[in-house]
Amino acid sequence: MSVPVERTKSGFHQRRWVALSGGVGGAKLSLGLARILGDRLTVIVNTGDDFEHLGLHISPDVDTAIYTLAGLVNPETGWGRRDETWTFMSAIAQLGGPTWFKLGDADLGMHVERTHRLRAGESLTAFCADACRRFGIAACVIPMSDDRVRTVVDTDRGTLAFQEYFVREQCQPTVRSIRFHGAEGARPSAPVLAALADPELGGIVVCPSNPFLSIDPLLAIPGLRDAVLASGVPVIAVTPIIAGRAVKGPAAKIMRELGLEPDAVSISGHYRGLIDGFVLDACDTGQERQIGVPTLVVNTLMRTLDDKIELARACLGFCERLVARPGRAQAHARAKAGS
Numbered sequence: 001m002s003v004p005v006e007r008t009k010s011g012f013h014q015r016r017w018v019a020l021s022g023g024v025g026g027a028k029l030s031l032g033l034a035r036i037l038g039d040r041l042t043v044i045v046n047t048g049d050d051f052e053h054l055g056l057h058i059s060p061d062v063d064t065a066i067y068t069l070a071g072l073v074n075p076e077t078g079w080g081r082r083d084e085t086w087t088f089m090s091a092i093a094q095l096g097g098p099t100w101f102k103l104g105d106a107d108l109g110m111h112v113e114r115t116h117r118l119r120a121g122e123s124l125t126a127f128c129a130d131a132c133r134r135f136g137i138a139a140c141v142i143p144m145s146d147d148r149v150r151t152v153v154d155t156d157r158g159t160l161a162f163q164e165y166f167v168r169e170q171c172q173p174t175v176r177s178i179r180f181h182g183a184e185g186a187r188p189s190a191p192v193l194a195a196l197a198d199p200e201l202g203g204i205v206v207c208p209s210n211p212f213l214s215i216d217p218l219l220a221i222p223g224l225r226d227a228v229l230a231s232g233v234p235v236i237a238v239t240p241i242i243a244g245r246a247v248k249g250p251a252a253k254i255m256r257e258l259g260l261e262p263d264a265v266s267i268s269g270h271y272r273g274l275i276d277g278f279v280l281d282a283c284d285t286g287q288e289r290q291i292g293v294p295t296l297v298v299n300t301l302m303r304t305l306d307d308k309i310e311l312a313r314a315c316l317g318f319c320e321r322l323v324a325r326p327g328r329a330q331a332h333a334r335a336k337a338g339s
Helices: 023-040 060-069 087-094 105-119 124-134 162-168 190-196 211-219 224-229 251-257 264-270 305-321 328-338
Strands: 016-021 041-045 051-053 056-058 140-143 150-155 158-161 175-181 201-206 235-238 277-281 295-298
Touching: 016 023, 016 190, 016 211, 023 041, 023 060, 023 211, 023 305, 041 060, 041 190, 051 162, 056 105, 060 124, 060 140, 087 105, 105 124, 124 140, 140 190, 150 162, 158 162, 175 211, 175 251, 190 201, 190 224, 201 305, 211 224, 211 251, 211 264, 235 305, 264 277, 277 305, 295 305
Parallel strands: 016 041, 016 201, 041 140, 201 235, 235 277, 277 295
Antiparallel strands: 051 056, 150 158, 150 175
16 A cells, blocks of 8 residues: 655655664654655664564564655554454464564565575565555665675573564563674665765665664774765754653663763764754753754654654754754774774
8 A cells, every 4th residue: 555645845855865774663754754755755774673583584674764655554553563363473382492582474576585585596685676656655775785684682591583582582681782793794775875975865864763773883894884974964853752751662772771861962072073963852842952963853753654754844944954064984984093
């Protein structure tokens, strides 16, 4: 089911835009952006969450983005497909197989076909493009890389693969550090680099995704952070923390365990040197004095589709009013050389 594009007289349609995204929060804002921008939006999605399960290649963040943009996502969870059935999982349970990661019957079709195509030599990027076309999605959804990158969480219960930490252990272990296996040898795909270097690019929006689990894997890939910095357009980040709490997921818990205050100031500090502006929730008015970059104060809690569109419109307008800080890429290069 395709999602209609909101037609406006704004200047947004005269430029192209990039969103860096992962998780449910990223997918929600991507939907708002897609309703305004249509095919002028590229969503670059985290694949550090990808893993192999029951012989299948699972791409949770990519699928959440695609299902959300296609109007197929489960509205109650924010992930998986609506009106799902579970015959496959019942059969797996009856046979004594692992049931900690649930695969719905309709969702299973995505995993089976993706696995089949990847084993036949098709890239994940190509599969996503075809899936978007088949689901009637105008925006472009691109995985951060076609190379294997896997998020690993070091905890008080040992080292866990991301899905073991996030789903099987329900984020209960205490986080000591987070690593991205394979990132150092990975490369952004050609479409990712092309989107970030597009001469019509108007701005880059870092969605309200978990910075440590959803955005850091993208930025850990050599060349991707540099491409963002070299884009020459404003880069803004939207807070995933409101009044000291994460809207969804373990961001606030992880921040406390890593010795950080769970607030928007810490989030903006995490993105220091990358962003030109920050979007703060109205509940945290007053913190903008500590952010360090121009700050937009708006409602960032996206309960309804209208909320998503309004936040997206505010982000685009904020980008249009900002100018990318001169020397941003050069400063990053100097810091990198000195590290």
